[in-house]
Amino acid sequence: MAHTLAQKLLQRHTDEAITGPGQIVQCRVDVVLANDITAPLAIDAFKAMGAKRVFDREKIVLVMDHFVPQKDLASANQVLVSRAFAEEQAIPRYYEGGISGVEHALLPEAGLVGPGDLVVGADSHTCTYGGVGAFATGMGSTDIGAAMALGETWLKVPGSIRVQVEGTLPKWLRAKDIMLLLIGRLGVDGARYQALEFAGDAVDRLPVEGRLTIANMAIEAGAKVGLFPVDRLTQEYCASHDRPGVEGLRGDDDAEYVQTVRLDVTDQEPVVACPHIPSNVKPVSEVGTLPVQQVIIGSCTNGRISDMRDAAEILAGRKVDRKVRCIVLPATPAVWKQCLREGLMETFTDAGCIVGPCTCGPCLGGHMGILGDGERAVATTNRNFKGRMGSLASEIYLASPVVAAASAVAGRVAAPADLGL
Amino acid sequence: MTYKGKARTVGDHIDTDAIIPAHLLVSSDPAVLGPKCMSGLDPDWAAKGEPGDVLVAGRNFGCGSSREHAPIAILGAGIRVVIAHSFARIFYRNAFNTGLLLIEAGDDAATISDGDVLEIVPDQGVVRNLTKGTSFTYPPLPPHMAAILGAGGLVPYVRERLAAAGGAS
Numbered sequence: 001m002a003h004t005l006a007q008k009l010l011q012r013h014t015d016e017a018i019t020g021p022g023q024i025v026q027c028r029v030d031v032v033l034a035n036d037i038t039a040p041l042a043i044d045a046f047k048a049m050g051a052k053r054v055f056d057r058e059k060i061v062l063v064m065d066h067f068v069p070q071k072d073l074a075s076a077n078q079v080l081v082s083r084a085f086a087e088e089q090a091i092p093r094y095y096e097g098g099i100s101g102v103e104h105a106l107l108p109e110a111g112l113v114g115p116g117d118l119v120v121g122a123d124s125h126t127c128t129y130g131g132v133g134a135f136a137t138g139m140g141s142t143d144i145g146a147a148m149a150l151g152e153t154w155l156k157v158p159g160s161i162r163v164q165v166e167g168t169l170p171k172w173l174r175a176k177d178i179m180l181l182l183i184g185r186l187g188v189d190g191a192r193y194q195a196l197e198f199a200g201d202a203v204d205r206l207p208v209e210g211r212l213t214i215a216n217m218a219i220e221a222g223a224k225v226g227l228f229p230v231d232r233l234t235q236e237y238c239a240s241h242d243r244p245g246v247e248g249l250r251g252d253d254d255a256e257y258v259q260t261v262r263l264d265v266t267d268q269e270p271v272v273a274c275p276h277i278p279s280n281v282k283p284v285s286e287v288g289t290l291p292v293q294q295v296i297i298g299s300c301t302n303g304r305i306s307d308m309r310d311a312a313e314i315l316a317g318r319k320v321d322r323k324v325r326c327i328v329l330p331a332t333p334a335v336w337k338q339c340l341r342e343g344l345m346e347t348f349t350d351a352g353c354i355v356g357p358c359t360c361g362p363c364l365g366g367h368m369g370i371l372g373d374g375e376r377a378v379a380t381t382n383r384n385f386k387g388r389m390g391s392l393a394s395e396i397y398l399a400s401p402v403v404a405a406a407s408a409v410a411g412r413v414a415a416p417a418d419l420g421l
Numbered sequence: 422m423t424y425k426g427k428a429r430t431v432g433d434h435i436d437t438d439a440i441i442p443a444h445l446l447v448s449s450d451p452a453v454l455g456p457k458c459m460s461g462l463d464p465d466w467a468a469k470g471e472p473g474d475v476l477v478a479g480r481n482f483g484c485g486s487s488r489e490h491a492p493i494a495i496l497g498a499g500i501r502v503v504i505a506h507s508f509a510r511i512f513y514r515n516a517f518n519t520g521l522l523l524i525e526a527g528d529d530a531a532t533i534s535d536g537d538v539l540e541i542v543p544d545q546g547v548v549r550n551l552t553k554g555t556s557f558t559y560p561p562l563p564p565h566m567a568a569i570l571g572a573g574g575l576v577p578y579v580r581e582r583l584a585a586a587g588g589a590s
Contacts, residue, residue, distance in 0.1 A: 074447035
């Protein structure tokens with residue numbers, strides 16, 4: 001029987017025979033993840049369950065990344081809960097301080113997640129790891145507490161939407177644009193409870209970092225997972241990120257898909273998701289003249305080295321508009337160091353950017369770049385909900401790093417073409 | 422068990438930042454989060470309601486982050502039941518795990534107006550609109566979830582499993 005990639009991945013983790021969408025199966029998990037906001041509740045649940053030891057201390061990952069560096073007393077005290085638990089349970093993969101970074105950039109980079117894995121995380125963007133062919137999905141803290149105790153979770157087998165991405169990417173079109181175009185097409189609940197499975201010649205050529213960007217925002221279409229095939233590019237990525245010897249894996253062409261969505265990228269121009277919903281997607285050229293006060297380049301969506309290079313390519317030899325604060329947050333220490341090696345930090349600094357630490361910070365209105373009343377941001381993050389980055393009277397435009405950097409220079413929502421590029 | 426309360430309606434795609442803004446996620450106490458429930462929508466939203474109100478929403482309620490603080494904030498505001506056209510999947514699991522009753526009502530949700538008095542009988546899977554004199558039914562939980570609920574929720578369910586496996590591992 002032909003299977004979707006989602007079904008193949010789940011079948012590897014359950015003894016029950018997968019028959020089709022809607023079936024609920026008990027699955028073994030390979031990695032259980034939580035962060036500084038969600039771990040304390042998961043730890044409470046774990047203790048309330050009467051659990052004494054985690055099912056496998058090697059398979060628990062705790063990343064302090066949202067309100068760090070600890071932004072105030074409450075968030076500092078919140079981190080103490082995770083730190084104490086990691087010590088008590090002797091969990092080796094506890095990340096805090098200078099070794100920590102944005103979780104969904106950190107885990108694939110360190111080879112802690114990889115093809116074929118089943119990953120559950122108390123963070124909705126856990127779906128990022130579908131970019132390397134892992135069945136990875138976000139859950140709440142109580143589910144994560146249960147997974148820490150049992151090493152298992154229940155999952156409903158999702159139907160799969162096949163997303164066929166064809167064509168040649170124009171010079172300034174990025175993975176982020178592809179995903180925003182798709183979310184614009186599907187709507188924010190168009191893939192609710194379902195898997196997105198990416199295929200097509202544009203996907204075959206898309207580097208793994210771009211795939212991680214796309215999979216990251218599967219949740220913004222309501223999806224449970226966003227899955228990419230495990231191909232030569234994945235194998236090369238994994239080989240250089242501590243996961244050698246990975247086998248290829250893809251969904252069967254003759255499997256039953258709920259629907260197929262085709263997207264031709266050849267003639268597309270860069271887009272933004274306008275306030276206050278990620279599906280409100282328009283070409284940059286159609287939004288008009290919109291002054292911008294803040295630009296954020298970073299996050300689990302676009303904080304990787306290819307994103308930093310993209311931003312630097314636009315910012316090199318140019319200046320950030322005086323009315324804009326352009327904040328660059330490389331997602332992990334390794335990305336930070338690579339920026340330094342390649343001279344990107346000098347480019348950012350010369351352009352007048354603020355370069356900050358590896359944190360989720362402003363994406364969720366935590367710190368390191370909050371919007372005031374009436375302010376507008378262009379951000380490479382993943383959500384533009386009302387008030388997400390600060391004031392309820394502020395606006396967020398989601399975009400790729402090239403559009404964000406161009407907007408910082410232009411002082412308004414702008415594409416590279418607006419700078420003559 | 423029967424729930425009776427006044428409907429408070431909200432729109433489509435109410436996200437978790439609307440339900441409980443992220444800067445408040447330094448507590449998970451329902452008494453702290455409850456008064457801030459829906460403050461991303463209206464800073465005074467919680468103060469305008471009463472314990473026992475029934476939240477009635479459109480499509481995709483609870484979309485966005487995995488924060489369990491969202492159902493906790495709703496419970497903290499004294500709301501025990503949410504009726505919506507549909508729910509985002511992580512929120513659905515979180516509500517189930519925290520004891521907030523969700524009713525996925527499809528188009529029936531839109532028949533409810535703000536202020537309508539509702540009576541919900543989970544054992545019968547029925548919602549009665551006492552103001553309008555109408556009612557609708559909703560499907561039971563899948564068996565796997567019903568078993569977890571039957572054990573008292575996920576926490577007691579896991580506790581039983583750990584005990585059956587020879588004490589906490």
